Amino acid sequence: METIYDKVVLTIKQYNMIEPDELVIVGVSGGPDSIAMLHILARLQKGIGFKLHVAHLDHSFRGKQAEDEAIWVKSIAESWGITCTLAKQDVSALAKEKRISTQDAGHLARKDFFLSLLEKMGAQKLALGHQANDQAETMLMHFLTGAGSEGLSGILPRQGPFIRPLLFVERAEIEKYCLDHNLDPRRDPSNEKDIYLRNKIRNQLLPWLTENINPNLINTLNRTSQIFLFQEQYLQAKTNKAALKCILQEEQGTKIILESFSKLPLALQRRLIRSAYQTVGKKQGIQFKHVEEVRELLLNKQVGKVLHLPDDIKVIKEYESVVFYRGDRHEYNVAIKKRVITVPGDIAIPEIGQIIKTGYTDRLPEEIPKNEVYLPWEEFSPPLYVRSRLEGDKFSPYGYNKSRKLKEYFIDKKIPRKIRDSIPVITDQKGIMWIAGMDFGMRVNKKSRLNKYVVIKIEKEH
């Protein structure tokens, strides 16, 4: 049987974890995993020729006891000839401030501490003490709370600067190593309690499963994570390739092109939606049910429909695409399809969530609201159309003698470029009659000789 030392050497080699001359920061809590890892890396140091530095964060959970532990970690490191950075953060306060669990806050605090130290010291790698039992727990947790291939890849052996040399070593082997080398690690008593899901899995579920279902469970789950890790890499490469054809990143958001998308197999469609979401939203924000909702939107739903996804991301269906964007729909520059306006009648413009209502009237009101316009019957050439602005559009605003460029008009009125396409332009056969909600052409709102008007009103869709 391989010793834990041999296993770690093999893992470092297989995943190219450490190159000669690199500076490796080792995250050391003081527990068995990180202390054993530090001991093994210290033994390996000369052979490979890298440098070590220890980083320890006091979470301010346990007062004096934790402070003593920090000093102990520093003294151990220094006795092995390794420099050490100690830091302290009030993780409970951070949890309150961010409204997250103390576990998540601890994770966040450590990550920030490690990354900033990495940058400050110009280090290449950061070694973390996750081991095979952590992996098995993670796999169980992901499986039991819902996971695809990505979740079942578990904890990654290497991920950017983070390396996990102990990932294929079981806790029992680490305990034995500590005993054999008189390492006397510190034990965090909070690990013994069933407060968190992970601890429930560690202290109750895993032992029961190992006794009743599969004595070799830790190994089995680690092997499963390896299968899925490589499968995931393959599928992600295929997804990235498909994304080149299907996904456009535009100023207005991330667009999935329906034509290329609909030709993909279902498995890739789902991954592509996830990828598109992640260009604008959080990595973990989208769940399977959301993916299916977007897929249905893409393949079936009417143009203009908007889905609300987690992390304030919205998806709007356009004619040949869906667009993922963050924030308000009206900040979003959506093009309006050209349509004939029938009078009288209501025409929905779902792209912008508005309705154009038309009718006849025989009198002009005293004051005309901004969202209405009156066209003298004899002054226009039907049919009327609604559409987005076009390159080269000109019109004669009421009160002007000559026509001007619509583009310049928008600039004068300080209309942000990104919403210009979503302003409906109403035209007849001869040209622009109304910039909906804004201004109207010279042929509009004149007194009608025939006393007959077409009235157009634009309203929000409900």
Added chain:
Amino acid sequence: METIYDKVVLTIKQYNMIEPDELVIVGVSGGPDSIAMLHILARLQKGIGFKLHVAHLDHSFRGKQAEDEAIWVKSIAESWGITCTLAKQDVSALAKEKRISTQDAGHLARKDFFLSLLEKMGAQKLALGHQANDQAETMLMHFLTGAGSEGLSGILPRQGPFIRPLLFVERAEIEKYCLDHNLDPRRDPSNEKDIYLRNKIRNQLLPWLTENINPNLINTLNRTSQIFLFQEQYLQAKTNKAALKCILQEEQGTKIILESFSKLPLALQRRLIRSAYQTVGKKQGIQFKHVEEVRELLLNKQVGKVLHLPDDIKVIKEYESVVFYRGDRHEYNVAIKKRVITVPGDIAIPEIGQIIKTGYTDRLPEEIPKNEVYLPWEEFSPPLYVRSRLEGDKFSPYGYNKSRKLKEYFIDKKIPRKIRDSIPVITDQKGIMWIAGMDFGMRVNKKSRLNKYVVIKIEKEH
């Protein structure tokens, strides 16, 4: 919320389970699942326009009680206007005979019964009562005992003639349906015991997980199975495509071509090995560790090495391939690489598991064994070679005056074509000297004028 009836209709539609005019055999144990399924299918029958027939197998576990149940199933079916076939098999005896668990024997007996009835009646489909809880149990079982994508696809909604219309309905919904429709199903008391892994998972693990980890676990695991089902379809399609380039099915076995194989991503390499194995071995025979052994053999190990896999399958490494075959290595026609024979010395020919031993001697023995040959020192032109027969090979067997074709010689000697390549041919610079273990050329075994011989011996490798 959807009723169970609506869910079943949707499932049948989504997976194209039943076409009009088909004859659907329904496997009915008499338990809640199968009775509810039969009731729902009977209600659906007219709308879709298919025919039903009930099949019930008595496993001979529970004597009179089980016989009464069979009669009860028949009477229920007939009261709903559905014909019924009853059968009985001694499953315990079958288990003993096949040396399998009674659970596996029950599975086998039902499958045989269903398939033969399907054929006899010319039915198109066979409906089975697996539901969402069965699916969750299967998913857990596969995950906890080691599974890749295929295992995590779980129970398939449709698989050849087998359909599972209840697969997305939970047990509790089925119980409620039975109650609402006064179905009064029979309950098999063996389900309550913890004898089997599945029952342990059903009665202990699932309830604990649902209470402590994820109240929505049944749903979560069913959703996971759907993710993996479609991902698996995609990956299998990619594997099949890669197999066109990498896998050859030949008389001698199934060959994986190294050159095309080595260019594939790891995830496909693993799947390809599994596929190649399955062309000669059992579907479930190969495990992850075997796949990795074959992969190592393909990419690293020496030519001629043989791996033994489950179900009496062997894999031999050739120069540019590995070959999966069943049975004995000597039945298998492997080519021998051309090598120089150094004298004295031993040369292993791992392709055929034999060793050629050479040395010098100054006398001929009285009787020369079949596996030895003596070359008079002055009669041959070194170096000596060993190789497979070549197209156009000729030689002059001892006792013949003229040379003859090796091919005709093999035919005369009735050597099966499939082993001809694995017979070592020993040559010098001028031509064939010995067909190892068979016959020798005219220049061999002559009395040496110099009283000096090279002796060549061929032996099995140990």
